[in-house]
Amino acid sequence: MSLYHETATILTGPSTHGGSLKSRIFGNKDLKSPPAQVYALAFEASKWSAVLKEVVENTQLLQRERKLSPVLSILLTHDLLLNKGGIALPASHGLRASVEKHRVRLQSEFTRARLRRKCPTLDALKAMVDAQLGPAHPRWVRVNAIKSSLDEQLDTTFNGFEIVPTIADVMSPASAGRKLICLDAHVPNLVAASPGTDFTKTSAYKSGAIILQDKASCFPAYLLDPRPEDGDIIDACSAPGNKTTHLAAILHERGFARGQKIFAFEKDKQRAKTLEKMVRTAGSDSVTVIYPGHDFLETDPNSPEFRNVGALLLDPSCSGSGIVGRDDAPQFHLPALTNPPSTSSDASNNNNNNSKSRKRKRRADVKQTGPEPKPGPGTDTTEPESEKDLQTRLSALASFQLAMVVHALSFPVAKKVSYSTCSIHAEENEQVVAAALRSDVARRRGWRVLRRDEQVRGMAEWPVRGQPLSSSSSSSTSGGEDGMEMDSTALEGCVRAEAGDGMGVMGFFVACFVRDGVEKDWEGDPDGPFLRDERGRIARDVDGIPFLKSTGERAFALQEDENDGFPMELRFAEDGDGDDGDGPFEKDAQGRIIRNADGMPRLKRHRVEEQEEEEEGGDDDEWGGFDD
C-alpha cells in the first residue's frame, strides 16, 4: 500500500481507536511506509486541508477524477503544491498522474485561495495557516495511584521536565520546544505536560503507572467520590476504561472495603477487549468485574448481584461534540463531492476556526458506539450537518441517555450516580439531567443534583458550571420552553468544561445525582438507621463504617472470610513503604485516619517526606499541598 493510501486509512479510521495521531501511527505495526513520513504527511495535510479543500472543490478535481477519494485528493494536492519533492510516487503511477494532469488548474486555484486570504506571498500564507492551528492542547497524564505515586513519577517519567505554575505556561507558544509540566489544581494525581509530548514509549505508560486521560474526563470518577462505605460501584459504559481505572485508583488510595468490587459494563464486545487490557495494565483487575458485551439497560437493578451497589458512574455514548485535543493534529477538512465552487465568503468561513456554530456542527460522528445512526467513513471531517439532522441525532442520543440515567437511578441502595458526556449540547447535558429529575424514580426516591458546596474540593472550585437551559440549548426552542428548567442550585451543581477557554480541557459535562434517604428504604426510620453527630452527619469509625443506632456497633460485622462479600473490613493495598501493620494512612492521636480537605486520606509517606524536608531545611513543597 502506498504512503498515500496508508495515511488516508489512518486519517479516516475511527478516531476513538488508539489515542493520538502520533500513537496511532507510531504504534501501528502494520505500516509499510516509514511512520515518520506518514505522520508528517498526515499532520501537514491536515493543517492545510481547509485551504486545499477549497482548491479541490473549485477545480472540481473529484468530479474530474472519479477514482480519487476526498481524503486522497487532499493528500496528493498537498504534496503536489507544498511538498518540495512533489508527489512521492513514480511518475507513471496512476494516482500521481490523476492529480498532476490538473497541475496548472490546481496551482492557479491555490493562488486564488491565497489572494482571497490577502496573503501576498506563499510565506505569508504559511504563517497564516500556522497561526490558525489554534491554542495547543496539553498532554494530560493521570498518575495511576495503584501502580505509582505523583512523587515517584516526578522523579522518573517527568525527570527533566520543568515544573511551571499554570496551565497557561504549559500551553504558551513561547514554551514551544520546552519540556514543561504543571500539577493540576483540581484533580489529584493529574499532570499537564507540553502539547504533543509523547509518553507512549515510557515504561510508566507501558506498565500502567501513568494513564493518558484528558482533565475533564477525570471529573466523573473524582466527582462521584467513591468510598469504601459506598459498597460496589457500577461503571455502566466502561470501554476503553479510563474512568473504570480512575475509580479503582481513587478507591485504592482510600482502601477498598473487603469484597468491594467495581462492575464494569461494556456493550461492545470488541471495545470490551480494550477495557480488559486497560484494567489489567492499570492493576485494577482484581477489584473489577467486567461484563463484556453486556447492555447495562438489560441489567436487573433488583438482582441479588447488585444488592450492594451504592454508586454508579454513567458515561454513555454521546455526540462527542466536545472532543478536541484528543489528537496532536489539526482537524482534517474534506472536500465535498458535489459542492458548488467555494466563494470568498466560504473561504472566510473556513478561516473562522473558533466560531460557535462551527464548533457545534464540527463533528458528524458519535463518540462511541450507541443506539444512534453511525457516521460513514471519514468521520474526522468538518462536513457541515444541517440543523435538522443535528436535532434528530441529538434527540435520539438524549432519549438513550435519559433511559440510561433513569435505569441507574433505580438501583435499590444506590445513593450517588454521576452522569457525563463529552458533548457541548444542552440536549445531552442539562436537559437530560432535568428530565431525569422529573422522572418517577427520581421523585419517588428523592434524587437531586449534588450541590456545589457538597462536592469534592477540586470540583467545587472548578469555575465552569451548568448553563441555563435557554442559553445553552443548540435548538431554536429553548430548554426552558420545553419545561426542562432546573433550579439554580442544581445548575450550579452541574460541571461543564469548555474547550478553548485557556484551561486546556475539552468540552465536557458532568453532574452527580445523590439522594439522602437511602436508609429509609432499608429501615423505615425517617432519620435512617445510623447514629448521627450533633450536626446531623452520620457518625463513622476510623474506617468510614457507620454506627448503627440500634446497637451502637459498626453497621457491618468484620469477618475474616473474604468470600462472605461486602462490606466487611478494609483492605489496604500494599504500600511498599514499610508497612507497620497499621495501614498506609496517617492517624491522629485518637487513631482516626487524617483526611485532607477533599476527603482523601493522607499517606504516611507524605509525612515522612515532609519530615525529611524539614530536616534538610527545605522550603514548603508547593506540590506537597496538592491533596490539601
Ligand SMILES: C[S@@+](CC[C@H](N)C(=O)[O-])C[C@H]1O[C@@H](n2cnc3c(N)ncnc32)[C@H](O)[C@@H]1O
Ligand atoms: C463514552 S464511551 C465510555 C468511555 C469510558 N467511560 C472511558 O472513560 O474510557 C461509551 C461506551 O459505552 C458503551 N455503551 C453504549 N451503550 C451501552 C449500553 N447500553 N450498555 C453498556 N455499554 C454501552 C459504548 O460501546 C462505549 O464503549
